Amino acid sequence: MMPKLMAGLMMVFAAFVVIGAADSPPLSSVDWSDRGHAALVLLITAGGVLAYRPLGFLIAMALLVFALLVLVERRNVLIAAGYSIGLTLFAYWLFGKALKSPLERGLLWF
Amino acid sequence: MALQPEVLWYAFIGCLVGTLVGMLPGIGPLAGISILLPLTFGLDATKAIVMLAGIYYGSQYGGSTTSILLRIPGEAASVMTCIDGNAMARKGRAGAALCISAVGSFVAGTFGVVMLTLVAPPLAVFALRFGPPEYTALLVMGLIFLAYMSTSSLVRTLLMACLGLLVGTIGIDVMTGHFRFSFDIAELGDGIGIVPVAVGLFGLGEILATPSRRVTAEVIRPRLRELLPSRDEWRAAAWPIGRGSVLGFVIGIIPGSAHIISSFLSYALERRISRTPGEFGKGAVAGVAGPESANNAASTGAFVPMLALGIPTGPVIAVLMAALLIHGVPPGPTLVSDHPNVFWGFIASMYVGNLMLLALNLPLVGVFVNLLRIPYAYLYPLIIMFCVIGVYEVNNSIVDVWIMLIMGVLGYALKKFRFDPAPLVLGLVIAPIFEMSLRQSLIMSDGAWMIFLQRPIALTLLAASAGLLALSAIGAISRRKDWRAKLAQPEAVEKL
Numbered sequence: 001m002m003p004k005l006m007a008g009l010m011m012v013f014a015a016f017v018v019i020g021a022a023d024s025p026p027l028s029s030v031d032w033s034d035r036g037h038a039a040l041v042l043l044i045t046a047g048g049v050l051a052y053r054p055l056g057f058l059i060a061m062a063l064l065v066f067a068l069l070v071l072v073e074r075r076n077v078l079i080a081a082g083y084s085i086g087l088t089l090f091a092y093w094l095f096g097k098a099l100k101s102p103l104e105r106g107l108l109w110f
Numbered sequence: 111m112a113l114q115p116e117v118l119w120y121a122f123i124g125c126l127v128g129t130l131v132g133m134l135p136g137i138g139p140l141a142g143i144s145i146l147l148p149l150t151f152g153l154d155a156t157k158a159i160v161m162l163a164g165i166y167y168g169s170q171y172g173g174s175t176t177s178i179l180l181r182i183p184g185e186a187a188s189v190m191t192c193i194d195g196n197a198m199a200r201k202g203r204a205g206a207a208l209c210i211s212a213v214g215s216f217v218a219g220t221f222g223v224v225m226l227t228l229v230a231p232p233l234a235v236f237a238l239r240f241g242p243p244e245y246t247a248l249l250v251m252g253l254i255f256l257a258y259m260s261t262s263s264l265v266r267t268l269l270m271a272c273l274g275l276l277v278g279t280i281g282i283d284v285m286t287g288h289f290r291f292s293f294d295i296a297e298l299g300d301g302i303g304i305v306p307v308a309v310g311l312f313g314l315g316e317i318l319a320t321p322s323r324r325v326t327a328e329v330i331r332p333r334l335r336e337l338l339p340s341r342d343e344w345r346a347a348a349w350p351i352g353r354g355s356v357l358g359f360v361i362g363i364i365p366g367s368a369h370i371i372s373s374f375l376s377y378a379l380e381r382r383i384s385r386t387p388g389e390f391g392k393g394a395v396a397g398v399a400g401p402e403s404a405n406n407a408a409s410t411g412a413f414v415p416m417l418a419l420g421i422p423t424g425p426v427i428a429v430l431m432a433a434l435l436i437h438g439v440p441p442g443p444t445l446v447s448d449h450p451n452v453f454w455g456f457i458a459s460m461y462v463g464n465l466m467l468l469a470l471n472l473p474l475v476g477v478f479v480n481l482l483r484i485p486y487a488y489l490y491p492l493i494i495m496f497c498v499i500g501v502y503e504v505n506n507s508i509v510d511v512w513i514m515l516i517m518g519v520l521g522y523a524l525k526k527f528r529f530d531p532a533p534l535v536l537g538l539v540i541a542p543i544f545e546m547s548l549r550q551s552l553i554m555s556d557g558a559w560m561i562f563l564q565r566p567i568a569l570t571l572l573a574a575s576a577g578l579l580a581l582s583a584i585g586a587i588s589r590r591k592d593w594r595a596k597l598a599q600p601e602a603v604e605k606l
Contacts, residue, residue, distance in 0.1 A: 001549070002275070002279050002545045002548070002549075003276060003279045003290065003291070006272050006273075006275045006276040006279065007276060009268075009272045010269060010272045010273060010276065013265050013266075013268050013269035013272065014269060016265040017263075017265055017266060017269065020263070020265070030526050030527070031526075032526070034318075034319055034320070034321050037318075037321040038318035038319065038522055041317065041318055041494075042318060042515065042518070042519065045314075045494055045498070045515060046515060048498065049498065049508065049511050049512065049515065052498070052502070052508060052511070053508060057499075061495050061498070061499070064491070064494070064495060064498070065491040065492070065494075065495055068490075068491040068494065069487070069488070069491060073487040075487065083488060084491075087491075087492055087495065088495070091495060091496070091499060095499055095503065101499075101503045102506065103499075
């Protein structure tokens with residue numbers, strides 16, 4: 001009952017939004033200039049998530065941050081590598097050691 | 111007894127852990143309390159409950175820090191703080207936002223404790239009169255009240271709320287045991303969690319819509335006086351803190367995710383009564399002060415039914431009650447008479463705990479603000495990584511992370527088409543309670559919807575909802591008339 005009730009209400013409200021569409025700015029006024037950035041960030045993050053379990057926390061997260069810095073932000077490779085490794089190790093200490101959250105080991109033994 | 115050094119020490123540990131737990135997305139007070147519960151077995155009941163309660167209300171303080179600085183809600187109740195808190199931070203007022211949040215939380219927390227002391231018994235008795243029809247009517251009124259208070263379209267707000275309610279139906283139907291919309295994915299059997307949705311909509315969605323070239327590269331070096339709110343900002347925060355405290359405490363007494371709902375309602379109220387509603391979303395002080403005060407007052411109000419009647423108002427309170435039971439102290443009407451040292455020790459520790467949290471958070475404002483000096487190009491990969499880890503750690507489920515990504519895309523799209531994502535989160539939060547109350551009501555009445563009109567409290571609440579809808583419709587019609595009148599003016603001039 002609940003899904004049907006909510007879906008029905010959504011259709012009613014959506015109809016009202018459509019009826020009131022004339023008062024809204026045109027679709028062409030929406031700024032999509034950031035779509036390339038959004039798509040690339042999303043793709044890289046999805047890749048990191050896919051690699052999370054097979055490769056493990058340390059490798060997958062370090063690669064994720066490195067890819068974002070190099071491919072999206074076009075930063076220096078060495079600086080990006082140092083930053084991503086340092087950040088990942090800090091996160092490993094915080095979540096894995098301090099908070100004792102189980103992190104995926106993946107290919108590594110720790 | 112609460113002022114004994116040992117008890118104060120445990121209150122401090124609870125507050126510190128609670129603040130840290132609140133700051134980290136994905137690790138909420140429930141996880142923090144559950145993890146530390148076994149450590150309390152060797153303590154007496156007073157110290158145990160003082161420490162565990164410290165984690166609970168401490169997390170309300172901590173959740174605001176990541177909301178303001180990183181636009182990631184550290185705790186579900188801090189979702190509303192993301193909006194104006196982060197906007198204040200981007201305007202260089204991060205320190206002010208953090209201060210106002212800390213002070214507002216302190217004032218509201220103290221107010222809540224005073225009210226808890228004075229009015230716990232009679233208020234708890236009234237809350238007992240709420241049955242399923244009353245809960246249903248209350249939640250309907252809450253949603254309509256929220257939509258009415260929103261200065262954006264009421265229809266769009268209700269549409270988002272219904273989407274949230276629909277998403278909340280994913281998972282096992284608690285009454286029939288059937289899987290709904292799970293697509294044979296076992297993890298979806300538990301439903302869609304609030305953390306992946308909130309982090310995806312507000313955290314990831316914002317990152318997707320913000321290329322680093324749009325963020326100023328200027329490194330802000332705040333001076334000490336810039337860390338504190340100005341006189342105008344304090345003045346702007348005063349009444350929202352007061353209103354948020356009262357609203358939050360009253361809503362906190364009612365079972366459910368009251369501390370989350372209270373922050374939404376407070377935000378909507380402040381936006382509605384503000385003389386400058388256009389400021390909301392762009393760094394309005396009231397948008398931080400009100401919700402932060404409301405969620406702290408609500409988390410204190412939630413103790414009223416627990417202490418006075420032995421009724422848990424949510425999962426966190428339920429674990430706290432379990433802690434009391436483990437220590438041989440049954441919460442309920444006999445708590446005050448049979449274990450006065452526990453009851454009054456707990457109340458007194460909350461006064462002290464609020465002071466401790468203020469002392470902990472205010473000096474650290476400068477430290478937290480320094481996080482913003484990290485260039486955005488290096489900051490957002492850190493945020494994404496924390497989002498992935500935090501969401502994954504909730505249930506050790508990669509499906510939650512995929513949900514976060516999907517919600518990130520949705521958040522990006524909603525931002526583009528100017529839909530407010532906050533009602534979606536609210537709908538998701540109240541979906542289980544709403545559906546359960548609705549179905550229980552219909553079971554009570556053998557399927558007759560008239561039950562909502564036959565019970566006085568439910569009828570009153572629904573009548574108030576209808577009134578709000580009528581007011582909104584009248585407003586919309588009169589605005590349309592104005593628009594047509596304005597359009598007719600050039601035609602009238604032409605005819606002349």
